[in-house]
Amino acid sequence: xxxxxxxxxxxxxxxxxxxxxxxxxxxxxxxxxxxxxxxxxxxxxxxxxxxxxxxxxxxxxxxxxxxxxxxxxxxxxxxxxxxxxxxxxxxxxxxxxxxxxxxxxxxxxxxxxxxxxxxxxxxxxxxxxxxxxxxxxxxxxxxxxxxxxxxxxxxxxxxxxxxxxxxxxxxxxxxxxxxxxxxxxxxxxxxxxxxxxxxxxxxxxxxxxxxxxxxxxxxxxxxxxxxxxxxxxxxxxxxxxxxxxxxxxxxxxxxxxxxxxxxxxxxxxxxxxxxxxxxxxxxxxxxxxxxxxxxxxxxxxxxxxxxxxxxxxxxxxxxxxxxxxxxxxxxxxxxxxxxxxxxxxxxxxxxxxxxxxxxxxxxxxx
Amino acid sequence: xxxxxxxxxxxxxxxxxxxxxxxxxxxxxxxxxxxxxxxxxxxxxxxxxxxxxxxxxxxxxxxxxxxxxxxxxxxxxxxxxxxxxxxxxxxxxxxxxxxxxxxxxxxxxxxxxxxxxxxxxxxxxxxxxxxxxxxxxxxxxxxxxxxxxxxxxxxxxxxxxxxxxxxxxxxxxxxxxxxxxxxxxxxxxxxxxxxxxxxxxxxxxxxxxxxxxxxxxxxxxxxxxxxxxxxxxxxxxxxxxxxxxxxxxxxxxxxxxxxxxxxxxxxxxxxxxxxxxxxxxxxxxxxxxxxxxxxxxxxxxxxxxxxxxxxxxxxxxxxxxxxxxxxxxxxxxxxxxxxxxxxxxxxxxxxxxxxxxxxxxxxxx
Numbered sequence: 001x002x003x004x005x006x007x008x009x010x011x012x013x014x015x016x017x018x019x020x021x022x023x024x025x026x027x028x029x030x031x032x033x034x035x036x037x038x039x040x041x042x043x044x045x046x047x048x049x050x051x052x053x054x055x056x057x058x059x060x061x062x063x064x065x066x067x068x069x070x071x072x073x074x075x076x077x078x079x080x081x082x083x084x085x086x087x088x089x090x091x092x093x094x095x096x097x098x099x100x101x102x103x104x105x106x107x108x109x110x111x112x113x114x115x116x117x118x119x120x121x122x123x124x125x126x127x128x129x130x131x132x133x134x135x136x137x138x139x140x141x142x143x144x145x146x147x148x149x150x151x152x153x154x155x156x157x158x159x160x161x162x163x164x165x166x167x168x169x170x171x172x173x174x175x176x177x178x179x180x181x182x183x184x185x186x187x188x189x190x191x192x193x194x195x196x197x198x199x200x201x202x203x204x205x206x207x208x209x210x211x212x213x214x215x216x217x218x219x220x221x222x223x224x225x226x227x228x229x230x231x232x233x234x235x236x237x238x239x240x241x242x243x244x245x246x247x248x249x250x251x252x253x254x255x256x257x258x259x260x261x262x263x264x265x266x267x268x269x270x271x272x273x274x275x276x277x278x279x280x281x282x283x284x285x286x287x288x289x290x291x292x293x294x295x296x297x298x299x300x301x302x303x304x305x306x307x308x309x310x311x312x313x314x315x316x317x318x319x320x321x322x323x324x325x326x327x328x329x330x331x332x333x334x335x336x337x338x339x340x341x342x343x344x345x346x347x348x349x350x351x352x353x354x355x356x357x358x359x360x361x362x363x364x365x366x
Numbered sequence: 367x368x369x370x371x372x373x374x375x376x377x378x379x380x381x382x383x384x385x386x387x388x389x390x391x392x393x394x395x396x397x398x399x400x401x402x403x404x405x406x407x408x409x410x411x412x413x414x415x416x417x418x419x420x421x422x423x424x425x426x427x428x429x430x431x432x433x434x435x436x437x438x439x440x441x442x443x444x445x446x447x448x449x450x451x452x453x454x455x456x457x458x459x460x461x462x463x464x465x466x467x468x469x470x471x472x473x474x475x476x477x478x479x480x481x482x483x484x485x486x487x488x489x490x491x492x493x494x495x496x497x498x499x500x501x502x503x504x505x506x507x508x509x510x511x512x513x514x515x516x517x518x519x520x521x522x523x524x525x526x527x528x529x530x531x532x533x534x535x536x537x538x539x540x541x542x543x544x545x546x547x548x549x550x551x552x553x554x555x556x557x558x559x560x561x562x563x564x565x566x567x568x569x570x571x572x573x574x575x576x577x578x579x580x581x582x583x584x585x586x587x588x589x590x591x592x593x594x595x596x597x598x599x600x601x602x603x604x605x606x607x608x609x610x611x612x613x614x615x616x617x618x619x620x621x622x623x624x625x626x627x628x629x630x631x632x633x634x635x636x637x638x639x640x641x642x643x644x645x646x647x648x649x650x651x652x653x654x655x656x657x658x659x660x661x662x663x664x665x666x667x668x669x670x671x672x673x674x675x676x677x678x679x680x681x682x683x684x685x686x687x688x689x690x691x692x693x694x695x696x697x698x699x700x701x702x703x704x705x706x707x708x709x710x711x712x713x714x715x716x717x718x719x720x721x722x723x724x725x726x727x728x729x730x731x
Contacts, residue, residue: 011533029532029533030461030462030465030466030533032465032466056454056529057530057531057532058458058532058533059458059461059462059465059533060427060455060458060459060461060462060463062425062427062428062431062459063427063431063459063462063463063466064462066428066431066432066435066463066466067431067435067466070431070432070435084452085451085452085455086450086451086452086455087449087450087451087487087488087489088488089421089486089487089488090425090450090451090487093422093423093424093425094425094427094428096395096424096425097377097395097424097425097428097429098425098428098431100394100395100396100397100424101395101397101400101428101429101431101432103397117527117528120526120527120528121454121516121526121527121528121529121530122452122454122455122526122529123452123453123454123524123525123526123529124452125525151486159488160488160490161485161486161487161488162482162485162486163482163485163486164421164486164487164488165422165486166422166423167392167393167394167422167423168377168393168394168395168423168424169394
């Protein structure tokens with residue numbers, strides 16, 4: 001089975017290395033030229049798809065995907081979307097509309113939201129476990145809107161629609177792929193039921209293997225067989241020493257921006273973030289090169305564990321995830337544009353070639 | 367003030383005569399058609415195109431995104447119903463597209479005049495509550511667009527805490543808000559929030575009254591909205607030919623509806639529709655060429671009154687609306703693409719030059 005690579009695009013070059021002053025011209029929240037550049041770098045750099053993130057202060061991901069699609073040829077998009085802020089029937093039509101205009105280049109990454117404060121900025125006061133129940137209903141309705149040939153009614157705890165129907169069906173059949181993120185127990189139940197691709201943060205390989213087993217077991221009663229994705233931040237160097245020097249330079253800059261703190265004091269609400277912090281507390285390095293120091297310093301407020309090494313070494317680590325069932329890898333760096341170019345040139349081809357070799361081998365053996 | 371011409375684009379090649387609502391909303395999405403339709407309006411000298419909203423149709427923001435990427439100067443008016451997207455997110459969606467389109471979008475706020483249509487998307491509020499919600503919605507929208515600091519809002523329908531968008535509209539002072547609605551509460555809410563208040567094509571005297579009414583209420587909020595009127599020109603090289611064409615369009619509309627010339631089965635909930643039906647009941651023709659039978663036959667679900675005549679005659683009627691205070695004219699026909707071409711060649715230049723002539727005259731005086 002081929003391996004899929006996902007990158008990340010945004011409307012400005014901000015990362016953990018950027019300061020917080022968004023009013024600086026370099027930090028204009030919508031920099032079209034940067035968006036075009038980074039989308040094209042991924043398009044030309046052997047990525048299959050790019051994620052577009054979501055937060056309650058950010059530009060709209062569907063709008064970003066529309067623009068980026070118009071400026072690229074074949075790149076696919078993964079639009080992060082939080083249930084609860086758009087009527088599910090309308091969200092389904094929005095995705096279906098964009099699916100047509102991009103000729104089938106979009107997927108939706110459902111993130112239920114792990115922070116009460118961020119939910120409240122957009123007017124959502126539902127507590128976390130209830131949010132997952134809502135996500136469950138939401139995805140039921142989205143799927144029905146995409147696939148139902150006839151008007152349908154739905155009566156749930158959060159949504160009630162009557163004679164819902166979309167004349168716009170997805171360009172992709174049977175429907176637009178649904179990616180799903182979330183690490184809490186309710187998240188796994190809901191994700192197992194709905195996800196085409198279940199996304200995990202970059203934990204050690206053994207932990208990923210356990211998570212995959214757990215989600216697969218939860219998905220089985222629904223007759224579903226999701227694929228899996230792991231998100232990691234490769235830090236490459238021409239030699240291993242250079243890679244680690246670069247990694248420590250990033251860490252020092254991040255720590256300096258946070259007033260010298262090496263351990264974030266804020267306890268995150270998201271279970272995925274809590275898990276990364278626990279691995280960070282267990283050890284700064286897992287599996288030879290899975291490096292947790294930046295997760296620890298930033299409170300793991302997102303995908304923040306790194307793979308540090310030469311392209312060959314990092315490729316080998318990525319293959320160890322592939323071997324435990326991860327067929328999609330989300331990689332992004334700390335210098336977004338240059339990293340996308342470097343990954344496309346130095347890292348992705350190595351992984352693809354080795355995956356192809358192993359696939360041929362298993363065919364030959366079988 | 368120059369006149370603004372607004373057309374309308376849809377997303378698939380279906381004659382609107384065939385649908386139940388004589389409208390351009392709904393259907394599936396044919397990107398090539400959208401490109402052609404948008405470029406046709408741009409070449410024909412339209413300032414802007416409306417993108418409709420229906421609970422079974424495509425998403426207008428996505429349609430506008432795509433259409434903006436294949437045009438240079440054409441502006442877009444995205445119909446948007448409050449109540450289905452969090453207002454903070456809707457504000458960010460509009461800001462995002464405002465940047466990507468280089469400031470070429472506006473929103474047309476339609477609160478929804480039909481319960482059935484609302485329930486398809488999961489909204490069970492009644493008509494008046496919907497307008498109260500629209501009021502809150504638009505207040506939050508504007509604050510997201512303008513507030514330099516995070517803000518809280520506590521309303522009947524929305525409660526947000528520390529709402530904030532880093533990105534602000536590209537257009538200064540903001541993304542224009544058009545507004546449609548004809549009921550008493552609609553007028554109140556629209557007068558408070560709209561930059562352009564949109565009216566359907568009623569007789570000139572009635573439009574004049576409506577404008578005076580909205581202006582009076584807007585005045586109490588310190589606002590001075592502009593006005594738009596929506597009409598369906600049916601042109602012919604002679605007046606007789608235009609009327610022939612109008613009759614044949616009517617016959618087809620009636621035919622599709624089982625021979626009924628008056629749609630009695632459904633009494634529309636929307637006050638705007640009721641008003642058009644009242645004018646239709648009074649007379650088939652008002653003001654020489656404002657023709658109402660298609661409104662009568664379709665239950666006036668949408669902008670359905672026509673202006674029938676030669677380009678010169680229809681231009682004269684449009685200038686009458688302009689003189690009454692409608693500086694935006696939304697025109698679309700029953701053969702959407704060809705009509706956009708014809709309007710651009712035969713009708714729009716006449717109106718623009720007459721408006722310019724009058725403006726020069728005023729400047730001299």
